[in-house]
Every structure is written in structure tokens, then in C-alpha cells.
Amino acid sequence: MRLNHHRAGHLLSAYLDGELSPQDAAGVQEHLLDCAACREAYERLRTTKALLGELPPAEPPAEFWAALRAPQAPPRRRTAGRAPAAPDVSIWRGLTIVRRPAWALAAILLVVALAATPLIKGTVDRLHATEIGVDLYVREHAIQMGTGPLADRAYLGLVATDADLVLVGETPRAGAAGP
Amino acid sequence: MQAASYTPEELARYEAIVQRYARHVYNIAYRMAGNEADARDLSQEAFLRVYRALRRVEPGAPLESWLYRIVSNLYIDLLRKRPRHRVESLDVPLETARGELARELPDAAANPEAIFEREQIDSTIQRALGALSEELRMVAVLSDIEGFSYEEIATILHVPLGTVKSRLHRARQILQERLRPYVEARRRGWEP
Numbered sequence: 001m002r003l004n005h006h007r008a009g010h011l012l013s014a015y016l017d018g019e020l021s022p023q024d025a026a027g028v029q030e031h032l033l034d035c036a037a038c039r040e041a042y043e044r045l046r047t048t049k050a051l052l053g054e055l056p057p058a059e060p061p062a063e064f065w066a067a068l069r070a071p072q073a074p075p076r077r078r079t080a081g082r083a084p085a086a087p088d089v090s091i092w093r094g095l096t097i098v099r100r101p102a103w104a105l106a107a108i109l110l111v112v113a114l115a116a117t118p119l120i121k122g123t124v125d126r127l128h129a130t131e132i133g134v135d136l137y138v139r140e141h142a143i144q145m146g147t148g149p150l151a152d153r154a155y156l157g158l159v160a161t162d163a164d165l166v167l168v169g170e171t172p173r174a175g176a177a178g179p
Numbered sequence: 180m181q182a183a184s185y186t187p188e189e190l191a192r193y194e195a196i197v198q199r200y201a202r203h204v205y206n207i208a209y210r211m212a213g214n215e216a217d218a219r220d221l222s223q224e225a226f227l228r229v230y231r232a233l234r235r236v237e238p239g240a241p242l243e244s245w246l247y248r249i250v251s252n253l254y255i256d257l258l259r260k261r262p263r264h265r266v267e268s269l270d271v272p273l274e275t276a277r278g279e280l281a282r283e284l285p286d287a288a289a290n291p292e293a294i295f296e297r298e299q300i301d302s303t304i305q306r307a308l309g310a311l312s313e314e315l316r317m318v319a320v321l322s323d324i325e326g327f328s329y330e331e332i333a334t335i336l337h338v339p340l341g342t343v344k345s346r347l348h349r350a351r352q353i354l355q356e357r358l359r360p361y362v363e364a365r366r367r368g369w370e371p
Contacts (some may be wrong), residue, residue, distance in 0.1 A: 047355070
């Protein structure tokens, strides 16, 4: 079968690889005898293929092989040189505290005490502040609003801690226990 | 991990699969990604999948197609996950307001002596591969570096045979342009 130049050109690679039907291969072969341009193109393709085929295999680095070996084995994720028993040891190190309950309890109590101290102290301080705050308010109020501090029952009551004080010259209120 | 319950025989089988395929998987990943870190990640992820599916893998069954398809898919996923690193294929013309512009790669053989250095050749070929679109690169790697047949490549990549044929031809045409100094030197009789 006679092939035209264009068609033969497209088949050159497959011809080179022996991947053509016998009929097409014969057609290309016949064309090559007549066509210098296609012979030239064929030679260049052949040389290109040879150059690629001569590339040395890429050499994998050493760690590549180590990573492929048994992905489930613990040593793979460990640093090099560590004994395979290393994971067990580290697990027991983590659990050592459980084997000494007294120390564990003491440590927990210490942590709780350290954490709670500022909380408790803060609450006590706030309670103090509340008491003093009211007291201060009443004193201030009495001093500012009263005609005279000693004539103000609220102030005197506050000072003497007795709300039922009788001022000088005042008649005792009904029901109030008086002298 | 559920796999922790593998029997010693199953683990031995996994080790055998690693021994048999790891170099090829790594090589394909390296030639696709073009760097060691990505090649390592891709290969390790591929074998992690093998490991997880170990009980479903028939003992002694050929795993090439499956494994290389995993690598190929992982590589495509990797590209998708990196939108910031815009992947531009150098064989696609650059669109500008004044029309299309062809890109010009620096001439790797500006220094004639460099042509004969193996390392220089390898890195130039790797750069030329990296300049292909990932579709063309995958076909070129599987065919010309790993030596798979068109039918095997079609199975690995889940594409029709005709697609393999046309992609490979296109990839080689681009590569031979990029590697022209080396191709010409070889044709003049130089052997490395």
C-alpha cells in the first residue's frame, strides 16, 4: 500500500516502535525509500528515542527505602538509631505517676490549693469592700446632709451602733425602751 | 491502622512487591516530577496504597499497570493541588495581543564541550521532558524510558491506543527539537 508523505510522517514513531500493522509498516518502508525528508525525520526520532532510553535510572535516596519498609512498624516514625522498644518505654514513663498514688494525690491537692487561693482571697476582699463601702456612704451622707453631725440620729446611731439613741432634749418615742 | 494485623507472610509479600517495583515507580515519578522530593512523596504514597490494599492484591499478580496508574494519578493530583505554581507547557505557543509567540529555550549546547558530559545530557533531557505537557511526558516516560508497549501504556493511562500513538509521536517531535544538538552530535557518530 502506498502512503502519502503526510500520512507516512505521522506513522514514523509507531513504525520505529514496531507498533504498526504489517500493511502500514510495509507502506512506511516503501515511502522511506523514496522520501529523503522522511528518512531524515525517522533518523532523528530514532536518535531521540535512544537518548531517552540511555537515561540512567534515578537512584532513590536511602531514606526512601526506610520509609517504604513496613509502614505499620513503629520505628519508621522514630528517629534513626532508636531501639524498637522505645515506644513501650515512653508509654510507661507517662504512666509512672499512676503507680505512686500518694504522690499523685499530693500533687493534685497542691495544684488545687494554688489555683483556689487567689479566688478565695478575692471573694473575702470583695466582702470587706462591700461592708466598708456602705459604712463610708452613710458617714459621708450624714456629714454632708445633717445640720450637725451630733444632731443626726443616723450618724450617732452609726457611731454608737445603737439606732434607738435619744438626743438631748428629745422626748423618747413611744414603744422605745428608754432609761 | 487496620494493616497492623498483617501476618508475617503478608508483610513478606509487601516487601517483595517493594523490592520488585520500587525502583521503577521511583524512576517514573522522578522523570515525571523532575525532582527528588516530589518523586519520593509520590512513590511513598503509591506504596502506602499498595500496603493498605495488600489483602486485595492477588499473590503473584503483575502490578505494573495498577502501580504506574497510581503514580500517574498522584502526579496529576499533585499538579492540581499546586495552583500557585502555574504549570506552563513550553511546547504550547504563548498567546499575546499581537498573536502567538513561540517560546525559545536556552541553547543547552552553547558550550560544545558540554555536549559530551553525561550529567549535562541527563539534565538537558530532564529539562526537555519537563517542558512537555504532562500528558505527553507520561507517554514518553512510559515508552522511551520504561519501555512499555503502546497497549500497556493505553492500559496504564486508560486512554485509547490511537491516543498513545499520536501523543508519543508529538512528544518525540518536540523532544528532538529541544535536543537537536545532541541528536545531531549522535548522528555524526558521537557515542557517550
